[in-house]
Amino acid sequence: MPATAVPMSTSDHIAVVERYAAHNYHPLEVVLDRGEGAWVWDVEGRKYFDCLSGYSALNFGHSHPRLVGRAQEQLSTLTLTSRAFFHDRLGDFARELAELTGKDMILPMNSGAEAVETAIKVSRKWGIQVKKVDPERANIVVMDGNFHGRTTTIVGFSTDPVARDGYSPFTPGFTIVPYGDAAALEAAIDEHTVAVLLEPIQGEGGVVIPPDGYLAAVRELCTRHGVLMVADEIQSGLARTGKTFACDHELVVPDIWVMGKALGGGIMPVSAIAANHDIMDVITPGSHGSTFGGNPLACAIGHEVVLMLKTGEFQERARRLGEVLHAALRTLEGHGVIGIRQRGLWAGIDVNPSLMTGRRLCEGMARRGVLAKDTHGSTIRLAPPLVCTEADIDHMIEAMRATLDAG
Numbered sequence: 001m002p003a004t005a006v007p008m009s010t011s012d013h014i015a016v017v018e019r020y021a022a023h024n025y026h027p028l029e030v031v032l033d034r035g036e037g038a039w040v041w042d043v044e045g046r047k048y049f050d051c052l053s054g055y056s057a058l059n060f061g062h063s064h065p066r067l068v069g070r071a072q073e074q075l076s077t078l079t080l081t082s083r084a085f086f087h088d089r090l091g092d093f094a095r096e097l098a099e100l101t102g103k104d105m106i107l108p109m110n111s112g113a114e115a116v117e118t119a120i121k122v123s124r125k126w127g128i129q130v131k132k133v134d135p136e137r138a139n140i141v142v143m144d145g146n147f148h149g150r151t152t153t154i155v156g157f158s159t160d161p162v163a164r165d166g167y168s169p170f171t172p173g174f175t176i177v178p179y180g181d182a183a184a185l186e187a188a189i190d191e192h193t194v195a196v197l198l199e200p201i202q203g204e205g206g207v208v209i210p211p212d213g214y215l216a217a218v219r220e221l222c223t224r225h226g227v228l229m230v231a232d233e234i235q236s237g238l239a240r241t242g243k244t245f246a247c248d249h250e251l252v253v254p255d256i257w258v259m260g261k262a263l264g265g266g267i268m269p270v271s272a273i274a275a276n277h278d279i280m281d282v283i284t285p286g287s288h289g290s291t292f293g294g295n296p297l298a299c300a301i302g303h304e305v306v307l308m309l310k311t312g313e314f315q316e317r318a319r320r321l322g323e324v325l326h327a328a329l330r331t332l333e334g335h336g337v338i339g340i341r342q343r344g345l346w347a348g349i350d351v352n353p354s355l356m357t358g359r360r361l362c363e364g365m366a367r368r369g370v371l372a373k374d375t376h377g378s379t380i381r382l383a384p385p386l387v388c389t390e391a392d393i394d395h396m397i398e399a400m401r402a403t404l405d406a407g
Contacts, residue, residue: 127194
């Protein structure tokens with residue numbers, strides 16, 4: 001902003017956005033201009049505890065010095081080559097991420113939706129070339145209540161009418177079954193099934209956690225029937241739940257890991273899938289790609305993220321602070337909170353709908369210095385950065401309590 005320019009107010013900024021940007025979001029009326037750690041500030045100097053973390057893209061907090069430093073270093077050397085050439089950052093990133101996931105290979109992309117689309121393509125091609133499924137009948141089983149992104153293929157198997165309606169016709173080849181129901185999944189698998197795609201925890205649905213043993217049952221069914229288990233860990237993975245991946249809570253290893261969000265350190269979009277040679281080798285030169293996927297800047301940041309995860313520090317913080325969060329949330333039961341679902345530092349909170357909507361609760365919390373996101377009416381999601389403190393959690397709980405008490 002020029003030195004002589006008049007600073008714009010919150011309402012000024014919102015008016016410009018409403019005039020010139022498509023209305024595909026309904027954000028809270030705060031305009032942020034700075035972030036550090038678990039906190040953000042708006043254009044008028046107000047400070048907020050960020051309890052959304054960019055839908056878990058900011059697991060390491062805002063402006064983490066290690067990640068910012070690595071990004072700045074790479075910005076000054078090389079940012080993009082396309083995959084038409086090799087560059088010196090991809091190898092280290094690919095090796096370290098493959099080791100973290102326990103797989104032979106990775107395929108880097110940018111957004112989470114791109115990674116899901118990549119997993120779908122790899123699964124189908126594997127099914128056709130390796131399993132020898134009829135190319136016109138290859139099928140993937142997906143879950144009711146899923147959220148895997150916004151592409152037309154992905155929303156085609158969404159069960160959320162807001163995400164789906166108006167975008168047909170859709171890509172065929174998907175069967176929807178109830179989430180958490182292993183019997184229904186088994187009934188849906190047939191000789192044409194190539195993969196089962198699921199979120200180990202459904203984040204967009206309100207942090208919906210399946211019954212104990214469900215992921216292990218999915219793994220057993222996929223192995224027995226010769227289909228791929230594809231785990232979308234874009235929100236649940238990379239330390240959010242107190243383990244590196246949410247599947248780790250049941251000692252389950254899928255055939256394909258799908259990762260994104262936190263892989264970019266909250267700095268830029270970085271995503272990837274990971275699988276072994278017998279699956280990934282169906283991808284050949286020219287059959288899939290991305291100009292920006294695996295670019296030097298993304299690889300430098302992603303590599304640093306993986307090195308940070310390999311210390312185990314952030315998984316342990318999520319586990320320990322998750323226990324603190326759980327104990328604090330329990331004190332709100334009976335005081336407007338009617339349901340709590342939590343794994344690590346990630347929680348879905350159901351509010352008594354006769355008291356207020358999730359949106360109203362989030363607005364009240366924002367006035368008290370806490371930012372959270374509502375979903376599906378009377379539910380809110382909490383996913384603070386893993387660098388937060390117990391005092392930060394106390395601040396969040398008091399903001400929630402005061403808002404609920406105010407009715």
